[in-house]
Amino acid sequence: xxxxxxxxxxxxxxxxxxxxxxxxxxxxxxxxxxxxxxxxxxxxxxxxxxxxxxxxxxxxxxxxxxxxxxxxxxxxxxxxxxxxxxxxxxxxxxxxxxxxxxxxxxxxxxxxxxxxxxxxxxxxxx
Numbered sequence: 001x002x003x004x005x006x007x008x009x010x011x012x013x014x015x016x017x018x019x020x021x022x023x024x025x026x027x028x029x030x031x032x033x034x035x036x037x038x039x040x041x042x043x044x045x046x047x048x049x050x051x052x053x054x055x056x057x058x059x060x061x062x063x064x065x066x067x068x069x070x071x072x073x074x075x076x077x078x079x080x081x082x083x084x085x086x087x088x089x090x091x092x093x094x095x096x097x098x099x100x101x102x103x104x105x106x107x108x109x110x111x112x113x114x115x116x117x118x119x120x121x122x123x124x125x126x
Contacts, residue, residue: 069102
């Protein structure tokens with residue numbers, strides 16, 4: 001059984017590939033200790049991006065204009081660990097990746113371009 005197999009996916013037709021590499025200037029930023037592990041996790045777990053996009057579309061369909069990526073992360077955790085009954089799984093969603101997924105989704109999904117509230121990344125403040 002694959003990750004989140006039982007969570008239905010009814011995505012709109014894609015205009016961008018599922019695997020989208022973050023911009024090189026971010027990936028190679030020496031001060032950014034989160035982006036490189038995030039890029040690797042994203043490459044190894046493309047289904048996480050798919051499910052986050054699916055959930056974001058579901059939320060948006062209820063009429064909400066903005067929503068928190070944290071809530072979507074918790075929904076994925078609940079589904080995987082509780083609904084699929086995998087409490088001891090090694091699969092983890094790192095909270096450090098929340099803002100990276102929000103940014104990636106907003107960059108690659110035109111209809112979700114302003115869906116998440118973002119703060120300035122710590123690397124941008126230096």
